[in-house]
Amino acid sequence: MRRRITALVAGAFLSTVLTSVVLAEAPLQPQNEAPAISKEAQVLNGTVLTLAKALQQKEIAHDKDLPESTLALATSDGQIFLIVKDEGSRALFKDRELHARPVQLVAVTIPGSQLLKVERIRTLVDGELREVDYWCEKCALRYSEPGICICCGAQAERRELPVKKTENTKPAP
Secondary structure, three states, rough: OHHHHHHHHHHHHHHHHHHHHOOOOOOOEEEEEOOOOOOOOEEEEEEEHHHHHHHOOOOOOOOOOOOOOOOEEEEOOOOOEOOOOOOHHHHHHHHHOOOOOOEEEEEEEOOOOOOEEEEEEEEEEOOEEEEEEEEOOOOOOEEEOEEEEOOOOEEEEEEEOOOOOOOOOOOOO
């Protein structure tokens, strides 16, 4: 009986540990440089906000339980694009400080939709376009999203660096 209880407790513990490992967020992967911009990408200027806020701005009635995790880009010409959550856009979902401020997204519009697959995130600071990345000062590692450095365990901090003139850019609004 005692062995059976011990086995059950050990099994429950192991199950909890494995579930925690599986559900835990994947570690950040450092990047040497930003990925190349695809030929299909376009430059869109606007503001990132939740879909609920975008609908509210357009005075469109919607259910109040619309998830806050659904993000949209409200462009300067009045369009609303839903942002696909993936490696290119994950920083927008994790770093709320990128919301409600002028941004420029280099993204591919999924044909036949208003869905955006983001390739680059840029901000406008003092009239100048800035490339957004996350940096571990101690290890000199660059990441595409906020999180914990895989090397030292410190928090990778957001940087907004001037965009090189050779990059695919269009003037921000």
